[in-house]
Amino acid sequence: MQIKLIDNPVKLAEFLNDPENTGNIVDSGDTYFIKPDAVYVGIYEGVMLTGVHEVRKFWHSVVECHVIYSPGFRGEYALQGHRLFCKWLLENSPFLNSITMVPDTTKYGRSFIVLLGATRIGHLDDAYISNGKSVGVTLYQLPRKKYEELVNANLSDCP
Known part of the structure; x- marks a missing residue:
């Protein structure tokens, strides 16, 4: 497992537009919006892109x-x-906090973010339209301290 900036926009688009990867995030026949102000960091297994982390400035140090x-x-x-x-x-940003939004239709994302120790900070009804229906999102925060704890955690000690 390796981490590096994704330098191939075609490979990034292929990954993000594969319904197997994105599930309910992208409507059928639509494409993932690759944000021009975001940095895309890939998790690779050899040359195979297995995961994408999208990060961008939200507000001040968030x-x-x-x-x-x-x-x-x-x-x-x-x-x-x-x-x-x-x-x-942690090595590449002076951020103090992070935020993520998990669509109500994404059960995996909700489970994963809670596993990481994020705190639910709110819910937005009608955050976006998917397949003609409004979808809400739950907002979570993960402060820098939680990132540090996760990096330093000995996961073999977890139940």
């Missing part, structure tokens, strides 16, 4: 982060990949 992993690389693998991302972000 970054907005989103993560997508291929179905075969979720669970424990994604947790280890997220630890690599946490280390990378």
Whole structure:
């Protein structure tokens, strides 16, 4: 498992537009919006892109982060990949807090962010339209201290 900036926009678009990876995030026939102000960090297994971490400035010292992993690389693998991302972000950004938004239709994302120790800070009804229906999102925060704890945690001690 390796982490590095994604330097191939075609490979990034292919990953983010694969419905197996994005599930309910992208409507059928639509494409993932690759944000021009975001940095895309990849988790690789050899040359295969297995996960994408999207990060951009949200407000002052707060970054907005989103993560997508291929179905075969979720669970424990994604947790280890997220630890690599946490280390990378700590080394490359002076952020104090991060925020993420998990769509109500994404059960995996909600479970994963809670596993990381994020705190639910609110909910937005009608945050976006998906397949013609409004979808809400739950907002979570993860302060820098939690990133540090996750990087330094001995996961073998966890139940």
